[in-house]
Amino acid sequence: MGFAFILCCASLGQYFCDNLEFIPFMATSRGLFGSSLARKYWMALTGLFLCSFLVVHLLGNLPLLTGNQETFNAYAHFMTTFPLIKAVSYLLYGSILLHTFDGLMLARQNMAARPAGYVKYHGAANANWSSRNMALLGTFTLLFLIIHMKSFWYEMHWGNVPMYTDADGAVYKDLYTITVAAFEQIWYSLFYVLAMISLGFHLWHGFASAFQTMGWSHPRYTPIIRAFGYGFSVLVPATFASIPLYILLT
Amino acid sequence: MSTLNAHIPEGPIAEKWTKHKAKIPLVSPANKRQIDVIVVGTGLAGSSAAASLAELGYNVKAFCFQDSPRRAHSIAAQGGINAAKNYQNDGDSTFRLFYDTIKGGDYRSREANVHRLAEVSANIIDQCVAQGVPFARDYGGQLDNRSFGGVQVSRTFYAKGQTGQQLLLGAYSALSRQIAKGRVKMYARHEMVDLVLVDGKARGIIARDLVSGELERHSAHAVLLCTGGYGNVFYLSTNAMGSNVTAAWKAHRKGAFMANPCFTQIHPTCIPVSGHFQSKLTLMSESLRNDGRIWVPKKKEDAEAIRAGKLQPVQLAEEDRDYYLERRYPAFGNLVPRDVASRAAKERCDAGHGVNKTGEAVYLDFASAIERYGKEAAHVQGLHQPSPEKIRELGEAIVESKYGNLFQMYEKITAQNPYKTPMMIYPAVHYTMGGIWVDYNLMTTVPGLFALGEANFSDHGANRLGASALMQGLADGYFVAPYTVGTYLADDIRTGKISTELPEFEEAEKAARERMEKFLTNPGTTPVEVFHRELGKIMWDQCGMARNEAGLKQAIADIRALRERFYKEVKVPGKMHEMNPELDKAGRVADFLELGELMCLDALSREESCGGHFREEFQSEEGEAVRRDDEFAYVAAWEFSDQDPGKAKLHKEALVFENVKLITRSYK
Amino acid sequence: MKFTLNVWRQNGPQDKGRMETYQVDQVSDDMSFLEMIDVLNEQLIGQGIDPVVFDHDCREGICGMCSMFINGEAHGPGRGVTTCQLHMREFSDGDTITIEPFRAKAFPVIKDLMVDRSAFDRIIQAGGYVSVNTSGNLPDANATPIEKPDADAAFDAATCIGCGACVATCKNASAMLFTSAKVSQFALLPQGQVEAADRVLNMVKQMDLEGFGNCTNTGACEVECPKGISIENIARMNREYLSASLTSK
Incomplete structure (x- = not known):
């Protein structure tokens, strides 16, 4: 399975590298690949997909708050072995890569679009902070993601994880113990909380922005989407952050 | 006076244009491709003319001094555009629009031109709507109208307070389409600094690239001036800062007559x-x-x-x-x-x-x-x-x-x-009714040189009605010039490309260069702006809302003195071959200083009060204007002579009113 | 009033450019910002210094020519105004004011505060029109009724003056507001339907070719737009582009 994933990454990377020659820097073609709008569509779609993943991930994490070792381990096992979930997980990895790659390309293009900057630029006068710092917030979130995946996803797949036997005698990898152990380290938990704040700001702008990018805009529904997005960007990261804090404090 | 033939077609007024169009000699599509046309100015008249001529197949070169054709000052018109559509069923008709325009102009415009304007007015609205101009609509989805000063019907189409903008953007989009097709070559940030005549015909222009400062020669078989009005001779006006008379004035100096230059509209x-x-x-x-x-x-x-x-x-x-x-x-x-x-x-x-x-x-x-x-x-x-x-x-x-x-x-x-x-x-x-004299075909006294829109004199007489300027600009550009320019060009199908190496181009370019170099090397110390401001004050005080003989004579003397001082004392910084707005301004003010004198001369010679021209000597006891139809029912067309605007020769085109009766306007 | 002005001076496209500091006094609070620059320029000519070059024409907020970045904002601190409509009473006596040209790769500086915005013209040339020739035989203007809300929304989009404040203010120098305003105007009207798909595809392609940045929906353009053009137009263009991409042959 790990081999399959590496293959997948490699082929995705190959795709982008091949296309770099045609869409090297400035988007120049029409349609759903290569144009500036197309990049944004992929950003929006992958972003929204990642939002849905956040919800699933959060629901799976909730047993950590109740200290339910068995449910959590069963969930982790299910997530790593159930074929449909495995298929979706490749979509997820692809989305993360695409979101990151497109984001970096967009940021590069945007910087190139103003080679000589202003001496004085009053950004706060007309746009909120998170909307102006999406690349920064995204990069920090990516950094977190790499560390996070090393700590748990990598360990779960290839690490030395102690085994856990549930009441029915089934044997799982004991991700619960690993997680609790990680969150008992103060620096790790603080980093986690910080990352969730950063994610919150990223979503604060990103959620509604994705709808605007897709053109899903309507005078009646857009305010609802925006309000939902604000709620989402506070609640989801806050709940995530509450887990390490809970473990740390109990 | 044989030079002034307005070429008005025979027949009843309502049939003149139709019959004239039917008899116009045509140019075949293959021949159109061999013919070049220059359009100077990209306001309503210029953009619409350039686009329409390019659609017909001519090679068009369009010039504007702004950074884009979309910026021409037509964009600032607020109120609306008149058209005899009679959508409101309130008794409007082509004749009524014609009559209102003649009367509003205080009987100093040419009947045949005004009637044609009224005839094509309805086509303008159809054309603009087809282009996607978002006129105001009512709740039934139909076009809305409002009424405007001096008329009793609602015939004004509008787009909030930005009608001029919407119409200009419509014409600009039509022009852009032709630019994209390569049918129009657009020269933005270019200013016409002289007209080139070859064998007495307008065959090209000298233009200055305002960015590089280079002088360029452009040849064509016909030249259209769509350069707007000259209200900035007053320094303060509602015109844009760049609006100027230079193109028109250079044409005047080369033989185009200026008609009724003193007719200025002062907006209350x-x-x-x-x-x-x-x-x-x-x-x-x-x-x-x-x-x-x-x-x-x-x-x-x-x-x-x-x-x-x-x-x-x-x-x-x-x-x-x-x-x-x-x-x-x-x-x-x-x-x-x-x-x-x-x-x-x-x-x-x-x-x-x-x-x-x-x-x-x-x-x-x-x-x-x-x-x-x-x-x-x-x-x-x-x-x-x-x-x-x-x-x-x-x-x-x-x-x-x-x-x-x-x-x-x-x-x-x-x-x-x-x-x-x-x-x-x-x-x-606000607006200048006067302008370059044109005949029925909008051709000036220089063969091959046409004037459209506010740049010509023809439709508004001594006073323009509200919402009529936009109508005239688009009528000339969309529906008149494309026909009438063809009439003239029909004789040019065998001429072949006009060479810019001809001595006439050489001479005109040299003269333009010398004028500019003279400014740049002048040992003066006073900025151009100071002279413009002074000229404006003279014009406003003596040739503004009320004029009298003594004041006008004084103004002429003052302007001549100011002109002399200008050439002695003006300071123009910078160099020739660079972006140099002060140099551009100096050239424009130099021409205003000549035009101002001609305006005073015209005002002095017109011993009556009519429309925007009020001579204090000619008023009733209650202070109302006294028009003198017996002596002054004519167009005063001035011919430049002796290299001195003050020595211009007056030609009169008698105005014949066959369809409306001359009466005194009263608002008591 | 007196002001200290930090003004960007650049002799030409090749020059590196630098900020210069000037003092102006005898400024009246009734003056527009451009009239204050006029005062500066008369002063500079007197001192034998080349006057500051800047674009301006109508001075009543409609031609879209004036284009200054004042104290870090396009057209300065006012809302719903162009530079020519900004008055000195918006500033306090003794203020230091920083004045720069609109900056974007697609808007190269010509001289001082004057930039080349012909990229906008080329975007319009790529499809910002309805392909209809001049003709005296078009259908009557009232032949196709247009719902008032659509006509009004088309008008609101069409009020763009093409000044470039959206590009100047966008942290990505994106021209989405400008392009989408024209796309929206025609998307909302029946006249624009025939060419709708090609129009949006071609205009966006041209916009990309000019080197503008991408829209990240910060909304800064809508705040600084002197005509208050809404980013709703950007959403509409996104929608139009998506459907055009999916359905174009």
Whole structure:
């Protein structure tokens, strides 16, 4: 399975590298690949997909708050072995890569679009902070993601994880113990909380922005989407952050 | 006088244009591709002409001094565009639009041209709607109309207060389409600095690339001047800063006659001058006079107290106010035509009743409209005995819905709240009815040189009606010139490309270069702006709203003296081959300094009062204009001669009125 | 009033450019910002210094020519105004004011505060029109009724003056507001339907070719737009582009 994933990454990377020659820097073609709008569509779609993943991930994490070792381990096992979930997980990895790659390309293009900057630029006068710092917030979130995946996803797949036997005698990898152990380290938990704040700001702008990018805009529904997005960007990261804090404090 | 043949087709007025079009010689598509046309200016007339000629197949080169054709000053027109569509079923017709325009022009325009304008007006609306111009619509989805000064029907199509912008963007999009096709080569940031004549025909222009400063030669089989009006000769006007007479004046110097140059429209409702460094004036739409009442303090000492800031206008009792338009013209009141309203304001201010710091402003007061609307609204809402505050609140809301954007604009500029204190207004130069003389085909006295839109003189006589300028620009560009230019070009199919190596081009370029070098090497110390400001003051004082013989003679002497000083004392910094706006300005002001003299000469020779031209010697006992049809029912067309604008020769084109009767306008 | 002005001076496209500091006094609070620059220029000519070059024309907020970045904002601190409509009373006596040109790769500086915005013209040339020739035989203007809300929304989009404040203010120098305003105008009207798909595809392609940045929906353009054009137009263009991409042959 790990081999399959590496293959997948490699082929995705190959795709982008091949296309770099045609869409090297400035988007120049029409349609759903290569144009500036197309990049944004992929950003929006992958972003929204990642939002849905956040919800699933959060629901799976909730047993950590109740200290339910068995449910959590069963969930982790299910997530790593159930074929449909495995298929979706490749979509997820692809989305993360695409979101990151497109984001970096967009940021590069945007910087190139103003080679000589202003001496004085009053950004706060007309746009909120998170909307102006999406690349920064995204990069920090990516950094977190790499560390996070090393700590748990990598360990779960290839690490030395102690085994856990549930009441029915089934044997799982004991991700619960690993997680609790990680969150008992103060620096790790603080980093986690910080990352969730950063994610919150990223979503604060990103959620509604994705709808605007897709053109899903309507005078009646857009305010609802925006309000939902604000709620989402506070609640989801806050709940995530509450887990390490809970473990740390109990 | 054999030079002045207007080439008006024979036959009844309603059939002239149709018959003329039917007889026009055509140019085959293959031959059109061999013919070049230059269009100078990209306002309504220029953009529409360039696009239409390119669609027909000619090779068009279009020039504008702005950075894009979309910026031409047609964009600033607010009110609307007239068309005899009769959508409102209120009795409008082609003839009525024709009649209103002739009468509004105080019988100093050419019948045949005006009738053609009225005929094609309906096509303009169809054309613009097809282009996607978003005119105002009613709830049924049909086009909406409003009425405008001086007429009794609703025939004005509009797009809020930005009609000019929407129409220009429509023409600009048509032009852009032809640029994309390669049918039009666009030269933005280029200024025409001379006209080139070969064998007496207009065959090209010398243009300056305003970015590199290089002089360029461009040849063509015909040249169209769509360069707008010359109101900036007054320095302060509602024209754009760059609007100038240079292209027209260079054509005049090369043989194109200037017609009725003294006919200037002074718009009564502009924001007054606030100080010495003011660079331009802003118009407030004429529609405000529907609800605003114009007044000044009855007593001079009150006016003085207001000027000194010791008294507020709202403190002045009703009986101490002089609603002078209602007093002088009870029948029309505040809705008299533009020229009458402007003169009356000047008369009161000259008598010492002006109300701002400079003493040159009158009040436009909405208090009674607010009260009237407020009471109406209260009645509709079923409020019995509403408080004065409630009435005010309701009334202000209604006034805001009607004029909100104008009130906001006023507040931005003056920092005064026009809901609470009366607006201050004063007349300002707005439009020039005069311009290059053209015949029925819009060709000037120079073969192959055409003039369209405000640049020509033909349709508005001595006074233009509101919402007619846009109509004329687009009529000329879309529906007249594409036919009539073809008539002239039909003889040119075998001419072949005009070489820019001809000695005539060489000479014109050399002369233009020498003019510029002279400015740059002049040992003076005074910026161009100072001379322009001085010229403006002379023109405004002596050749503005009221003129008299002594003043005009004085003005001519003053302008000649100023011109001499200008060439001695002007300082133009920078170099020739670079972006140099001061050099551009110097060339434009030099031409204004010559035009100004011709305007005074024209005003002096026209010994009558008509439309925007008011000679103090020719007024009735009540101070009304006295027109003298027996002697002055002609177009004064001036021919440049002896290298001196003051020695221009007068040619007269008699105006024959076969379809309307000449009567005296009265608004009493 | 007196001001200290930090003004960007650049002799030409090749020059590196630098900020210069000037003092102006005798400024009246009734002056527009451009009139204040006029005062500066008369002063500079007197001192034998080349005047500051800047674009301007109508001076009543409609031609779209004036284009200054004042104290870090396009057209300065006012809302719903162009530079020519900004008045000195918005500043306090003694203020230091920083004045720069609109900056974007697609808007190269010509001289001082003057930039080349012909990229906008090329975007319009790529499809910002209805392909209809001049003709005296078009259908009557009232032949196709247009719902008032659509006509009004088309008008609101069409009020763009092409000044470039959206590009100047956008942290990505994106021209989405400008492009989408024209796309929206025609998308809302029946006249624009025939060419709708090609129009949006071609205009966006041209916009990309000019080197503008991408829209990240910060909304800064809508705040600084002197005509208050809404980013709703950007959403509409996104929608139009998506459907055009999915359905174009």
